[in-house]
Structure formats: C-alpha cells, structure tokens
Amino acid sequence: DAGVIQSPRHEVTEMGQEVTLRCKPISGHNSLFWYRQTMMRGLELLIYFNNNVPIDDSGMPEDRFSAKMPNASFSTLKIQPSEPRDSAVYFCASSAATSGSTDTQYFGPGTRLTVL
Amino acid sequence: DQQVKQNSPSLSVQEGRISILNCDYTNSMFDYFLWYKKYPAEGPTFLISISSIKDKNEDGRFTVFLNKSAKHLSLHIVPSQPGDSAVYFCAASKNDYKLSFGAGTTVTVRA
Numbered sequence A: 001d002a003g004v005i006q007s008p009r010h011e012v013t014e015m016g017q018e019v020t021l022r023c024k025p026i027s028g029h030n031s032l033f034w035y036r037q038t039m040m041r042g043l044e045l046l047i048y049f050n051n052n053v054p055i056d057d058s059g060m061p062e063d064r065f066s067a068k069m070p071n072a073s074f075s076t077l078k079i080q081p082s083e084p085r086d087s088a089v090y091f092c093a094s095s096a097a098t099s100g101s102t103d104t105q106y107f108g109p110g111t112r113l114t115v116l
Numbered sequence B: 001d002q003q004v005k006q007n008s009p010s011l012s013v014q015e016g017r018i019s020i021l022n023c024d025y026t027n028s029m030f031d032y033f034l035w036y037k038k039y040p041a042e043g044p045t046f047l048i049s050i051s052s053i054k055d056k057n058e059d060g061r062f063t064v065f066l067n068k069s070a071k072h073l074s075l076h077i078v079p080s081q082p083g084d085s086a087v088y089f090c091a092a093s094k095n096d097y098k099l100s101f102g103a104g105t106t107v108t109v110r111a
Helices: none
Strands: A005-007 A010-013 A019-024 A031-038 A042-050 A053-056 A065-071 A074-079 A088-095 A111-115 B010-014 B019-025 B032-038 B045-051 B056-059 B062-067 B072-077 B086-093 B105-110
Touching: A005 A088, A010 A019, A019 A088, A019 A111, A031 A074, A042 A065, A042 A074, A053 A065, A074 A088, B010 B019, B019 B032, B019 B086, B019 B105, B032 B062, B045 B056, B045 B062, B045 B072, B072 B086
Parallel strands: A010 A111, B010 B105
Antiparallel strands: A005 A019, A019 A074, A031 A042, A031 A088, A042 A053, A065 A074, A088 A111, B019 B072, B032 B045, B032 B086, B056 B062, B062 B072, B086 B105
C-alpha cells in the first residue's frame, strides 16, 4: 500500500517567491496534518484537517502560510512570499482518527525547503 | 516552550546490547505517549505507544516504560541491531490529535 506521498521532495527558491507543497494522504484516512521540522523548534504541528475541514491552524506561523484540502486525497501548503527563515523540512501526515481523537499518524517523506 | 524533552541528543551502543532512551515531560495533562523512529530522508514512523493507565508496553525488542509521578518515560531496545541506528522521537498528547515532540535522540549501533 502506498504511504503518504509528498511532492516535491526538495525545493530551492528565492526569497519572495511563492512555494506550494503537496500531499496525498493514505486512502481512507480522514485526518491530515502538516508539520515543520527545524533545528531550533523541532517538529511542530502547523495545521490539522479532519474530513477536509481545517480544525486547528493555531500552529501556522503567520499569514504568509496557508493550507487547503479541496478533497480527501489532496492537500497543499502554500507560503507566499517565502523568506529564508521558512527553510525547513515540511512533513505531511495522515491518520484514521475521527475528529479530535488520537490514532497513529503516518508521515510522508517530507519536503526539504530552502529559501535563499 | 518545550513540553517534551529528550536531554540526550545522541547514544552509541554496541550491537546486541541494550539501548535506553529517555524522555521527560512537563504537562501533567498528557496521557498518551509515543515513540517514533526516523531514518535520514524519510518521515518519522510509529514505533510503540503507551497509555497513562499502563506503566509498561512491550512489542518484540521494544519496551516503553512510563513513570507518571516522575513525568518520565523510557524506551528500551533489546538486543540492539544495526538497523536500529536512527533518530528516535518521543511524543505526548492529551489523548487527542495534537502531538508534542521531543528534539530526538540519535542512536548509533556499533557492530
């Protein structure tokens, strides 16, 4: 079975450019998460969707970040405009949890973003 | 504010011996704890979990121990194998979707 799929795996862009990260969750999972991993802050939750609806976006750092989930099999995380401090590894994860509950989260391979 | 702390950034152990990874947490509301394992260029993968109603959970070579009074948990790997070389993350939640992760411990198993 395919796991969580993320694209691109690596992204190098210049400051001020728009960046879009993509995620395909595991089929049948109804919860989707976006995380960011940095040396300073470790792994932190950016946003949580359940049944395609954003439930918790309190981790989104600022208005430059936005996330969408137009259907059960696709989500995007967009940064516009990007800044060098956005350089990090961004992970998407999915789980079969119902809203608010806990279940094992399965992570994708991540997108390594470098903003010059 | 780090609510989950892994104070040892690295651990080196000989193949066949026991690896012990430690994790401390500050939030007494946490009641579900997990360990994830991560290889380079891959995402974290779930390893083992424990609910606060238990003090031990075992799965093959992996055992997690929970000491609620000390707000401390540990992961034991016995025996350690070369394939266990990875970064291990401790995570905690209030039995909901929100996981708080530690900074990770890099384990190196020497042949």
